[in-house]
Amino acid sequence: MNPLHVGDYADHAKATLAGDVLGYLDGGSGAEWTLRANTAAYQRIRLRPRVLVDVGTCDTSVDLLGSSLAAPLGVAPMAYHRLVHEDGELATVKAAGAAGALFVASIFASTDLAEMAAVATGPLWMQLYWLRDRPALLELVGRAERAGYRALVLTVDAPRVARRHRDLRSGFTLPPHVRAVNLSRELMAESHLAAAGVSAIERHSRERFDPTITWADLAWLRDRTRLPLVLKGILTAEDARLAAEHEVDAIVVSNHGGRQLDGVAATADVLAEVVAAIAGRLPVLVDGGVRTGADVLKALALGAAAVLVGRPVLWGLAHSGAAGAEHVLTLLREELAEAMALCGRPTTAQLDRSVLG
Ligand SMILES: Cc1cc2nc3c(=O)[nH]c(=O)nc-3n(C[C@H](O)[C@H](O)[C@H](O)COP(=O)(O)O)c2cc1C
Numbered sequence: 001m002n003p004l005h006v007g008d009y010a011d012h013a014k015a016t017l018a019g020d021v022l023g024y025l026d027g028g029s030g031a032e033w034t035l036r037a038n039t040a041a042y043q044r045i046r047l048r049p050r051v052l053v054d055v056g057t058c059d060t061s062v063d064l065l066g067s068s069l070a071a072p073l074g075v076a077p078m079a080y081h082r083l084v085h086e087d088g089e090l091a092t093v094k095a096a097g098a099a100g101a102l103f104v105a106s107i108f109a110s111t112d113l114a115e116m117a118a119v120a121t122g123p124l125w126m127q128l129y130w131l132r133d134r135p136a137l138l139e140l141v142g143r144a145e146r147a148g149y150r151a152l153v154l155t156v157d158a159p160r161v162a163r164r165h166r167d168l169r170s171g172f173t174l175p176p177h178v179r180a181v182n183l184s185r186e187l188m189a190e191s192h193l194a195a196a197g198v199s200a201i202e203r204h205s206r207e208r209f210d211p212t213i214t215w216a217d218l219a220w221l222r223d224r225t226r227l228p229l230v231l232k233g234i235l236t237a238e239d240a241r242l243a244a245e246h247e248v249d250a251i252v253v254s255n256h257g258g259r260q261l262d263g264v265a266a267t268a269d270v271l272a273e274v275v276a277a278i279a280g281r282l283p284v285l286v287d288g289g290v291r292t293g294a295d296v297l298k299a300l301a302l303g304a305a306a307v308l309v310g311r312p313v314l315w316g317l318a319h320s321g322a323a324g325a326e327h328v329l330t331l332l333r334e335e336l337a338e339a340m341a342l343c344g345r346p347t348t349a350q351l352d353r354s355v356l357g
């Protein structure tokens with residue numbers, strides 16, 4: 001059966017992926033309350049369409065930190081794309097470029113960062129966790145700069161990886177052919193070992209992530225790179241204001257797809273609060289639970305400059321490599337254009353609160 005929407009790709013992944021990989025991909029932390037809340041929040045938002053507007057052409061393009069995108073979409077940073085398809089990130093990078101979307105590479109990408117850059121036809125950003133090993137972190141930043149990555153995305157909602165019951169039950173560890181190739185073998189060694197009550201990736205994060213960093217440390221990183229700095233994992237007006245005061249270039253409203261602190265609100269429910277606190281000083285992106293073009297429209301109407309998409313891209317990759325991942329992104333763009341036409345809002349600039357019920 002040909003997938004017609006993102007849900008079809010989700011169903012295919014459920015039916016075909018190995019149980020432990022599916023659990024890592026689809027799962028969240030704790031009771032997965034926040035994981036469910038992310039999708040439910042978009043479903044609760046109602047639209048207010050205007051009629052008899054000329055929607056002969058609907059323009060989904062946006063500008064983001066100096067890059068123009070055909071769609072206000074990006075691939076969220078996700079570790080280890082090779083877990084679900086042998087082409088891994090090479091396929092998803094190509095897919096993002098073909099769909100006119102941004103690609104954010106994870107620090108735990110399973111493909112060399114220069115090789116990803118070599119096949120990219122659109123903008124690339126590099127995501128980081130703040131490693132205790134600062135020289136290793138800086139070395140990675142230098143390589144990203146030289147390979148042409150256009151921004152650094154520091155994930156700030158994970159001083160360590162949260163307890164994820166599906167991974168604990170399955171004993172999830174990486175298969176030998178999948179590795180975070182942009183980090184040294186020494187730095188990644190513990191990632192293959194689970195311990196009693198701690199999953200392999202949770203244990204690795206406790207050993208390698210620096211949980212002591214604060215707002216004051218951001219200057220250290222800023223002073224050592226010429227790339228714009230984006231913070232991913234902001235959920236409150238207070239932290240949004242601090243991000244602006246610390247001269248961050250953009251933020252991503254994110255709860256890590258319900259994989260970190262279980263019990264936090266859906267991102268669609270806190271977006272307006274964060275956008276109001278930022279007051280136009282910098283772009284606000286959002287991720288978590290985006291599954292349709294109408295969800296993208298709702299996020300933009302709440303003030304997001306663009307939306308990052310996580311699991312759906314890996315479901316597409318698992319289904320049929322680059323073609324599947326590209327189809328997922330193209331579907332979201334086409335659904336967005338349809339929702340804009342049916343709402344009587346032919347440009348992204350017209351997507352504001354007046355379209356929300
Ligand atoms: C399999 C998987 C791996 C992830 N790896 C990372 C990562 O390495 N770095 C990061 O900042 N976020 C990571 N995330 C979180 C995503 O960037 C994003 O916040 C989340 O997936 C968005 O929610 P969605 O999957 O509902 O679209 C990961 C998410 C998934 C599903």
Ligand SMILES: CC(C)CC(=O)C(=O)O
Pocket residue numbers: 079108161201205256259
């Ligand atoms: C390897 C993990 C730390 C990647 C991650 O952020 C996640 O699985 O959510």
